[in-house]
Amino acid sequence: MTDRNVSFTRATTAGGGAKVSLPGTLRNGICVDCNVKMEVREVWIDTKRTVDGEVVVTPKQVNRPVCPICGEMKGQLIVRTTPIPKPKPPEGIKPKDFRKFIKDSLLLDILSSYHTRRVAFANANRPEIKEIPERYRTGEPSPKTLWQAVKAIIGLRYTICKI
Amino acid sequence: MAQTQVVTDQGIGELILLWREEPASGMESIVCLDNATVVTAAVGSTFASPGSTSAHHTDSGLLLAAIDTVAGDTTNTAGDTILFDHIFTATATKNVAGIHVCNNDDDVAFIECGFNAVLAMESGDTLTIDGQSTIDQA
Numbered sequence: 001m002t003d004r005n006v007s008f009t010r011a012t013t014a015g016g017g018a019k020v021s022l023p024g025t026l027r028n029g030i031c032v033d034c035n036v037k038m039e040v041r042e043v044w045i046d047t048k049r050t051v052d053g054e055v056v057v058t059p060k061q062v063n064r065p066v067c068p069i070c071g072e073m074k075g076q077l078i079v080r081t082t083p084i085p086k087p088k089p090p091e092g093i094k095p096k097d098f099r100k101f102i103k104d105s106l107l108l109d110i111l112s113s114y115h116t117r118r119v120a121f122a123n124a125n126r127p128e129i130k131e132i133p134e135r136y137r138t139g140e141p142s143p144k145t146l147w148q149a150v151k152a153i154i155g156l157r158y159t160i161c162k163i
Numbered sequence: 164m165a166q167t168q169v170v171t172d173q174g175i176g177e178l179i180l181l182w183r184e185e186p187a188s189g190m191e192s193i194v195c196l197d198n199a200t201v202v203t204a205a206v207g208s209t210f211a212s213p214g215s216t217s218a219h220h221t222d223s224g225l226l227l228a229a230i231d232t233v234a235g236d237t238t239n240t241a242g243d244t245i246l247f248d249h250i251f252t253a254t255a256t257k258n259v260a261g262i263h264v265c266n267n268d269d270d271v272a273f274i275e276c277g278f279n280a281v282l283a284m285e286s287g288d289t290l291t292i293d294g295q296s297t298i299d300q301a
Contacts, residue, residue, distance in 0.1 A: 018170040021295045022262070022276040029287025040252060040287055048232045055234070062231075063224055063252045065287050075289060081278045084165040112165030112279075116201075119279040 021083050027075035030128055031067035038065035038075060079122035082115045082139040084108055103146070110149040115139060117156045166279040167204035170296065174273035177266065178298075190233055191267035193249045193292065195225035198260035202277030210265055210272040219263065223255040225284070227269060236295075243299040249292045253284040262292060 029038045043064045046057045064073045087104040090097040122136045135141065136156070143149035180187035196202055198217040208214040220226050228249070236244040247264065259282045264274035274296060284290065 017298065018175065019297045019299075020168040020170055020274055020276070022166075022168045022274070023293055024262070024276075024278055024282070025291040025293070026282050026284065027289045027291070028285070029289075038287065040254065045231060047229065048234060050233070050235050060229070060231075062250075063254065064250070065252060065289060075287075078288070079282070081166050081280075081282075083168055084279075108165070115166065116279045119282075123280060123283055 023083055024081045026078040026080070026123070028078055028126055028128060029065045030076050031070065031072055032074045032076050033072055034067055034069045036067060036069055038067045038073075040064070041066045043073070076127040077137050078126055079119050079137050080139055081119055082142065084112045084115060107146050107149065110146060110153065111143060114143060114149050114152045114156070117153060121156055166277065167202075168274065168276040169204045169206050169208075171208050171272050171275055172206050173209050173271045177271050177273065188266035188268050188271060190245065190247060190264060190273055191229060192227050192265045192269055193230050193247070194227040194263050194265065195220045195251060195257075195259045195290070196261040196263060196275075196277070197225075197258060199258055199281065200260070201279075201281060202261040202275075204261065204275040204277045208263075208272060208275045210263065210270050213261075213263060213272070214275055214277060215260075217260060220257065220259070223257050224252045225257055225259060225290075227265065230264070238295075238297045239299045244295060244297045247292070247294045247296075249294075251290040251292075253288045253290070254286055256283070256285050258282070259284055259290060264294065 031038050040063050042061050044059050045062055047060045049056050066073055087108050090101040118136050125132050143152045177187050196213055196217040197220045198215060202215040202217050205214040230247050230249045232248040234246045235242055236246045238244045261277040263272040265272050
């Protein structure tokens with residue numbers, strides 16, 4: 001279990017029910033340690049399943065980029081996507097409950113906009129072509145307030161602020 | 164557009180089949196969604212008809228494959244979570260807009276996900292999926 005996005009684990013729906021979190025991590029074919037182009041080779045990996053409470057390990061042959069120098073199978077990070085949860089519904093009918101709901105909705109909407117722009121920006125500027133601040137690749141730290149999110153979007157929109 | 168991810172109606176239907184002790188299938192495979200624009204995950208999406216009129220990739224390392232790791236876990240109440248990890252290796256330049264998590268008969272999509280933006284993958288790129296689904300009372 002690698003690269004799990006543990007710092008942003010709020011679920012997609014509020015309250016009980018089925019929730020999903022699915023961050024995706026895109027890496028290029030250049031070794032993160034040796035900085036050389038990796039070769040796609042057939043390698044054996046262990047697939048794991050839980051059957052009747054027991055973890056069953058089965059070998060499987062897959063294509064993976066492998067570093068010809070160190071044998072590592074990890075490329076440089078291009079971008080990691082960030083799941084955005086839906087806002088929690090109001091907990092009551094008092095004005096303060098609705099105010100909180102509207103504030104949360106606004107924050108999540110602006111946060112979505114930031115992460116959409118960030119992922120597109122990092123994807124268009126691959127690490128082998130251009131160096132960009134790490135926060136645009138990882139999405140961490142993610143803005144926590146409305147003001148931080150607006151500032152982050154402005155930073156992404158205007159080239160001079162991206163540095 | 165935000166990254167969207169949902170448990171589909173098809174997925175919930177399959178879970179209810181299990182509760183009713185009728186033949187049901189388990190989480191087994193995963194496939195990348197092909198679309199030039201951002202995909203919005205929808206509960207009504209099915210294996211045959213992914214959201215935002217996307218299609219399943221059928222080649223270049225992004226096609227339907229058995230998930231590398233599927234494991235049980237706990238988030239709030241014992242055994243309420245399933246974790247699944249998979250790595251795709253692209254063998255050509257392709258767009259990936261999202262993923263489908265499917266069953267072992269490859270006819271049900273349990274989970275649909277549309278990424279924040281379309282990921283432009285080149286040959287030798289890898290896409291790691293660290294998925295988690297929880298069904299709880301919290």
